[in-house]
Amino acid sequence: MSNWYFGILAFDKREGYINVQNGPVLSLNVMAILPAISLVSVVLYLSGNALAAVPLYGQCGGANWTGETTCVSGATCSYSNEYYSQCVAGSATTTRATTTSRSSTSTSTRPTTTSTRASTTTTSAPTATIPPPAGITTVLPASAGYTALPTASIISGHFDGRMVKYDRKGSSGACQEQDETGEAEAVFILQSGASISNVIIGKDQAEGIHCRGPCNVTNVWWEDVCEDAITIKQTGSGDVTYINGGGAFNAEDKVVQHNGAGRVSISNFFASSFGKLYRACGNCDERYARHVTISNVCLRGGKEGVGINSNFGDTATLSNVKTDGKPSGSNVCCTYEGVASGSEPDKIGCGDGYDACSYTASSVGSC
Numbered sequence: 001m002s003n004w005y006f007g008i009l010a011f012d013k014r015e016g017y018i019n020v021q022n023g024p025v026l027s028l029n030v031m032a033i034l035p036a037i038s039l040v041s042v043v044l045y046l047s048g049n050a051l052a053a054v055p056l057y058g059q060c061g062g063a064n065w066t067g068e069t070t071c072v073s074g075a076t077c078s079y080s081n082e083y084y085s086q087c088v089a090g091s092a093t094t095t096r097a098t099t100t101s102r103s104s105t106s107t108s109t110r111p112t113t114t115s116t117r118a119s120t121t122t123t124s125a126p127t128a129t130i131p132p133p134a135g136i137t138t139v140l141p142a143s144a145g146y147t148a149l150p151t152a153s154i155i156s157g158h159f160d161g162r163m164v165k166y167d168r169k170g171s172s173g174a175c176q177e178q179d180e181t182g183e184a185e186a187v188f189i190l191q192s193g194a195s196i197s198n199v200i201i202g203k204d205q206a207e208g209i210h211c212r213g214p215c216n217v218t219n220v221w222w223e224d225v226c227e228d229a230i231t232i233k234q235t236g237s238g239d240v241t242y243i244n245g246g247g248a249f250n251a252e253d254k255v256v257q258h259n260g261a262g263r264v265s266i267s268n269f270f271a272s273s274f275g276k277l278y279r280a281c282g283n284c285d286e287r288y289a290r291h292v293t294i295s296n297v298c299l300r301g302g303k304e305g306v307g308i309n310s311n312f313g314d315t316a317t318l319s320n321v322k323t324d325g326k327p328s329g330s331n332v333c334c335t336y337e338g339v340a341s342g343s344e345p346d347k348i349g350c351g352d353g354y355d356a357c358s359y360t361a362s363s364v365g366s367c
Contacts, residue, residue: 054087059145061085078162136298138270138367140221140249143200149173152184152210156191160198165223167202174204175226181206183231190215192234207231214239214262217246225251225274234260237289244268254279261288266297273301280307280314282338282345289313298367299323304331309338309345310356318359322367329364333357 053072054060060069060077062085071077071087079085143165150171166187168174173185183189185206188196192213201208203224209217214234220243222229229248232241239262247270248255255271256278258264264278271277277299280290291314292306299305304327308314316333323332334350335357348354352361 059085060087062147134268136268136270136296136367137245137247138272138298138300140223140247141200146202148202148204149187152186152189154189154191155194155196158195158197159188161196161200163198163200165200165202167204168206169202169204173206175224176206181227183207183210186210186231190217196220201229211241214241217241217243219245221246222248222251222255224249225255227253228257229255231257232260232264234262235286235288237261239263240265242267247271249273251275257281258290258292259284259286261286261290263291263293265293265295267295269297271297271299271302274299275302276304276307277302278306278316280309280312282307282309282312282336283341283343285341287312287338289315291315292317294318294321296320297322299327299332300367302327304334304350306332306357307334307336307347308356310335310348310354312338314338315356316358318357320365321359321363322365324367329361332361332364333359 053070054068054075054077055072059065059067060071061079065085069077075087077085077087141163144162145164147164147166148169148171149166150168152168152173153166168185168187173181173187176185186209187201187205187207188199188209190196190209190211190213193215194211195216195218196209197216197218197220199219200221200223203226206226207228208222208225209215209220209230211217211230211232211234214236215232217230225248229251230243234241239260241262241264243256243264243266245268249272251271251274253275255274255276256264256266258278259281266278269277277297278292278294280292289312290308292308294306294316295318297320299322301324305318305321305323306316308316318333321332323329330351332350333352333354333356335348335354336345337348339345351357352359
């Protein structure tokens, strides 16, 4: 058995030995044991990282993200937008670099601006086929994550939010109650022909979605509508925007604001505690004939279903509409007298007795 003594260590670079001086002769061949030390280090490193892997549906990247970026086995870090990437099951169909920062002492290098009206975030999400909802859901789905966007996010192509919640908390796009706001304060801006699905829009936003042209909105939920949930700005008489599935809560005024031309189709939708489900603009600068088709919707705690301007040539076609009595069967469709910009339209009346309202009040069911 060897005897051990304290002494002065000296390293011989030529021979690769550590010698103990002023004590018994003891030599360790460092070069010989380095491979073993390296192997142990790698094993310990991999073990530590495996334990810290991001779980399924957890955040794994995004601007200024300082957490883990490696997903658990069987999951892939999938890009949602500049500010959020998420671990999802399987392999990603599209990969995209995500900016992350691991320094605990670093500060943001993003430029600061006093206005967000010219500042947007461009988001191009992976293309995916999203099955349309089969029916109406009346409960807000659980969110799979949360992202507060500093600026409006522009969508081109298709964006699948995978049930992550987005809003504009902490920015100029945060909720300003019923103050007039615009596109820059939206959470998402959809280019003409774009589509968005499986998203929850949080309560801290002034505007939810702005469609610059015809768009498809599938299974999108508004936790708490501030001014308007979605604004349609398409300009072609043949343009159609489809809103399929999803729902909206607590819209003091309107859920869907139709400022442009063409038609809006709303189906399999739920609205709770709202002013109007749909309103064709009655005092916009451009006077279009606006049309709405509504089928298979459940309305609770609302004042009116749709509001249209008969003198502008607006029409509403409704089928399979259900309510809890608010709105009533007659208030499911109301007509207004459209006016010039700067004035407020007057209500003409509500019910199936108006030619512009195509439905039967007695057929309105309950939900």
